[in-house]
Amino acid sequence: MLRPPLRLPPRRAAATAAGPGRRLLLSTPIFYANGPPHIGHLYSALLADALHRYRGLCGAGPGRLSTGTDEHGLKIQQAAAAAGTSPAELCERVSGQFRQALARAAVSFTDFTRTSAPRHQRAVRHFWGALRDGGALYKGAYEGWYCTAEESFLPPGQIGERRDARGRPCKVSLETGHQVHWTKEENYMFRLSAFRDPLWKWLRNNPCAISPDPFYQHVLRWLEEDLQDLSVSRERSRLHWGIPVPGDSTQTVYVWVDALVNYLSVLGYPETHGEWWPAAHHIVGKDILKFHAVYWPALLMAAGLPPPERIFVHSHWTVHGQKMSKSLGNVIDPFACFGQYTVDGFRYFLLRQGVPERDCDYYDEKVVKLVNSELADALGGLLNRSTALSINPSNTYPCFSESCFPKILDSGEAKGMGRASAEDYEFVASVASLPLQVAGYFEGFQIYKALECIAMCVRQTNSFFQRHRPWKLNRKDPVEQLWLDTIIHITLECLRVYGTLLQPVIPHTADKLLSRLAVEPEERGLSSLTFLPRYSGLPCPFEGRQLGPDTGVLFHRLEKSGQHQTETKKL
Numbered sequence: 001m002l003r004p005p006l007r008l009p010p011r012r013a014a015a016t017a018a019g020p021g022r023r024l025l026l027s028t029p030i031f032y033a034n035g036p037p038h039i040g041h042l043y044s045a046l047l048a049d050a051l052h053r054y055r056g057l058c059g060a061g062p063g064r065l066s067t068g069t070d071e072h073g074l075k076i077q078q079a080a081a082a083a084g085t086s087p088a089e090l091c092e093r094v095s096g097q098f099r100q101a102l103a104r105a106a107v108s109f110t111d112f113t114r115t116s117a118p119r120h121q122r123a124v125r126h127f128w129g130a131l132r133d134g135g136a137l138y139k140g141a142y143e144g145w146y147c148t149a150e151e152s153f154l155p156p157g158q159i160g161e162r163r164d165a166r167g168r169p170c171k172v173s174l175e176t177g178h179q180v181h182w183t184k185e186e187n188y189m190f191r192l193s194a195f196r197d198p199l200w201k202w203l204r205n206n207p208c209a210i211s212p213d214p215f216y217q218h219v220l221r222w223l224e225e226d227l228q229d230l231s232v233s234r235e236r237s238r239l240h241w242g243i244p245v246p247g248d249s250t251q252t253v254y255v256w257v258d259a260l261v262n263y264l265s266v267l268g269y270p271e272t273h274g275e276w277w278p279a280a281h282h283i284v285g286k287d288i289l290k291f292h293a294v295y296w297p298a299l300l301m302a303a304g305l306p307p308p309e310r311i312f313v314h315s316h317w318t319v320h321g322q323k324m325s326k327s328l329g330n331v332i333d334p335f336a337c338f339g340q341y342t343v344d345g346f347r348y349f350l351l352r353q354g355v356p357e358r359d360c361d362y363y364d365e366k367v368v369k370l371v372n373s374e375l376a377d378a379l380g381g382l383l384n385r386s387t388a389l390s391i392n393p394s395n396t397y398p399c400f401s402e403s404c405f406p407k408i409l410d411s412g413e414a415k416g417m418g419r420a421s422a423e424d425y426e427f428v429a430s431v432a433s434l435p436l437q438v439a440g441y442f443e444g445f446q447i448y449k450a451l452e453c454i455a456m457c458v459r460q461t462n463s464f465f466q467r468h469r470p471w472k473l474n475r476k477d478p479v480e481q482l483w484l485d486t487i488i489h490i491t492l493e494c495l496r497v498y499g500t501l502l503q504p505v506i507p508h509t510a511d512k513l514l515s516r517l518a519v520e521p522e523e524r525g526l527s528s529l530t531f532l533p534r535y536s537g538l539p540c541p542f543e544g545r546q547l548g549p550d551t552g553v554l555f556h557r558l559e560k561s562g563q564h565q566t567e568t569k570k571l
Contacts, residue, residue: 023062025280026052030068033094034079037101039332048283049107053504057526066266068113069095072242073255087241113262123265125246136302142231143184151255188233195298196227211445215313219293260296280308312445314356344506345371352451364561372557378458380554386491397542398485400534419483427460461494493532518548
């Protein structure tokens with residue numbers, strides 16, 4: 001069949017500019033509504049939430065965090081039939097579960113998109129029209145191996161053979177193990193093959209477009225191969241649960257085209273999206289990288305729009321080294337984890353242990369050990385010791401003594417000056433550099449490294465406190481009292497920095513810590529965070545301030561679970 005010529009529409013100029021004060025959309029994938037949420041979904045959302053919260057604390061300008069549910073497609077049609085309900089009823093229930101899980105996890109989303117919503121469907125119809133009018137679509141016969149679980153056709157090189165549960169041979173996806181079926185249909189095709197060079201140029205000109213780098217390199221390798229045209233509709237006789245193709249009631253819009261447009265519909269496409277797009281950062285799992293880094297940018301180009309600024313990619317969570325699977329009974333329920341580890345405890349574990357470049361393993365003992373060590377003992381213990389009435393009977397933010405801890409240009413000068421040692425100066429320098437380090441790691445999508453640096457500094461602060469044994473100092477001696485106050489002042493300054501930097505990750509615990517230190521809400525931003533100003537001869541607004549109320553232990557130690565939290569509970 002002859003294909004109409006492809007007319008690439010001119011790119012519309014971006015309405016956003018780089019720099020402070022600009023708008024930015026952060027987005028999770030919209031989650032498929034054929035089953036309840038698990039920790040893989042939660043991890044995507046927490047990464048996006050931490051970036052969104054961090055940006056807000058920096059005063060970087062208007063920001064939005066979008067998430068939602070993908071409610072069309074054959075999987076949902078089949079899941080509803082198996083459950084004896086309608087697709088609409090299934091989506092209503094499951095979408096509610098996702099919204100509830102994200103809210104419980106303190107994900108600060110500003111927008112929750114449902115692809116069943118009229119606003120979204122209108123955007124999809126307009127986007128389809130833009131593809132059609134640009135000559136990017138043609139109708140043709142298509143046949144190949146179709147994977148319902150992945151909602152996509154797979155090339156022959158990605159197909160293998162194994163036996164099903166009854167021992168019969170069947171074809172499967174080599175990457176996921178999902179069963180595939182040979183399908184032949186007359187569909188609308190998208191001329192993806194025409195976009196190999198534009199995609200290559202986009203990525204070569206924007207090496208930070210996809211992070212971390214191993215995923216960027218992976219996409220470049222895909223583009224070294226020929227891109228096959230993409231089937232972007234299904235026969236409506238097979239798939240009725242979806243958006244009809246405009247002008248052709250015999251076809252349903254491909255679920256991935258439908259889903260990807262959510263990043264535009266949330267911004268008011270086709271009218272007001274230009275106020276934000278393309279200032280968008282997508283957070284996605286590696287299993288949907290091709291859809292976001294190849295298909296989506298090509299579709300946008302065909303519709304006359306630029307690709308998103310950045311795509312951040314993360315790997316998966318396994319359970320005791322095994323992939324999560326209903327058949328194995330090891331699907332981890334977020335609600336059970338919140339109950340066992342607390343919301344902040346589980347947020348901290350996933351963001352501290354999750355490494356985007358590689359799969360990470362979950363098991364109960366690992367969560368308990370990490371959270372107890374770093375939140376309950378190291379951070380909580382430090383706050384408790386430095387604010388105890390036996391150490392700080394006045395319950396204030398004590399004064400810093402420049403004579404005890406004089407400013408020096410080189411740590412080698414510390415010998416013989418004041419009460420501080422060379423080790424103390426090195427420790428203070430580490431904490432002073434921490435905000436900039438954390439900023440770099442957040443910018444590079446390495447939140448786990450930011451938390452690693454904070455945890456190291458917390459350990460150093462505990463060592464500083466233990467090294468000088470303030471409880472042994474004689475308060476009746478004015479010189480000793482000066483040194484005691486200085487030790488506590490430095491410790492509280494460190495805790496203030498840690499509490500401020502931890503707000504995007506453990507918001508409730510950070511709020512509790514900062515409230516105990518009497519840090520007011522307007523004093524908790526990152527743009528004005530200054531550590532130990534008295535050391536540099538500057539005033540400290542907290543010095544002499546009465547501490548906030550003691551609300552008890554900062555973070556209670558966790559107990560090991562007798563059984564793993566598996567399978568999602570019924571809501």
